[in-house]
Amino acid sequence: MTEVESITPDALDALERRLAEVEAYLHIEEKRGRVDELERLSAAPGFWDDAERARSLMAELASARGDVEAVDGARSQLADARAALELASELGEDEGADDLVAEASQDAAALARAVDALELTSWFTGEFDHGDAILTIKPGQGGLEAQDWTFMLFKMYMKYCARKGWKVTVNDCPAAEQIGIDRATITVEGKDAFGMLRAEAGVHRLVRISPTDAKKRRQTTFAGVEVIPVLPDDIDIEVAPDDIRVDVYHASGPGGQGVNTTDSAVRVTHLPTGIVVTCQNERSQIQNKAACMQILKARLYELELQKREDKLDEIRGPKTEIGFGNQIRSYVLYPYQMVKDLRTGVETSNVDGVLEEGDLDPFVIGYHRWATGNAEAEA
Incomplete structure (x- = not known):
């Protein structure tokens, strides 16, 4: 899914379910803890004394941080889309409702692309x-x-x-x-x-x-x-x-x-x-x-x-x-x-x-x- 044809609460619910599945598969909460741990380690004195180990840990930190930031970004896009759609619903036929629906559509389309990319990463198990x-x-x-x-x-x-x-x-x-x-x-x-x-x-x-x-x-x-x-x-x-x-x-x-x-x-x-x-x-x-x-x-x-x-x-x-x-x-x-x-x-x-x-x-x-x-x- 790379586009959302009609933005409805149900369509956003479906995207949220996909995002939750990816979060679970990627163990995002565990990675949040690992990011905190690696950041503390990298700031400790003597971290670079063992250069090879330090490079390996920094690569792990970059990967884990990338996954966490991608999920957080997707969550933010989901919240923005929901807020715009709810406000448009409250405005009804008032001027500006169409612009909010268009904004929600753009946010949802970006969210769908982000979930696609996260799903792809979750498939890489080799x-x-x-x-x-x-x-x-x-x-x-x-x-x-x-x-x-x-x-x-x-x-x-x-x-x-x-x-x-x-x-x-x-x-x-x-x-x-x-x-x-x-x-x-x-x-x-x-x-x-x-x-x-x-x-x-x-x-x-x-x-x-x-x-x-x-x-x-x-x-x-x-x-x-x-x-x-x-x-x-x-x-x-x-x-x-x-x-x-x-x-x-x-x-x-x-x-x-x-x-x-x-x-x-x-x-x-x-x-x-x-x-x-x-x-x-x-x-x-x-x-x-x-x-x-x-x-x-x-x-x-x-x-x-x-x-x-x-x-x-x-x-x-x-x-x-x-x-x-x-x-x-x-x-x-x-x-x-x-x-x-x-x-x-x-x-x-x-x-x-x-x-x-x-x-x-x-x-x-x-x-x-x-x-x-x-x-x-x-x-």
């Missing part, structure tokens, strides 16, 4: 859902077109992350020989980044008139999106020095331009598994190697989960060929314009809003509502 994410895009079937499609998706996710206020580090984004990029790997830091972005894991299909075809024929191309979590500091994955090979080379970016003239880009190959990670964002070999190792450890952790539990889909979804029949979402630019998620049925004709402006929230929220509903049905 171990890493509230943390950061590593997102990788790779071209699939479609040749040169797939490399161009990979670049389009890369720009779409950069826009989406900017809309969410997340910090993005581009770890790797080498230009293809003719158009587009060979792949892209980014690290996304922000509240619920992994929980939100795991909705995007899978095969994405594009249908359009080929920009490289002189006969202007319709072309279908594919790209795959992988999303894995950035591992918290308390999860340590051992990587033996003898198990990796480190290669360095010149960095380059989209469009073929040289990023620098030194061998700063790093490629790390994990010999036992064959996993290859490349990073070229930083100008220092040391920084790029550190970024590679972070991504490698996340992928090794994922691999270990698969071996132990055979539940890889909990992290990034089942492995499928990046081609026909496996897509999670279709982006059609010709002969009509439509973006449709094939899992949830969420669709829009505003293709530019999705691809050019990164307006992905309807698809992300729709996915999690669909996934939560399926989980409850199976329980």
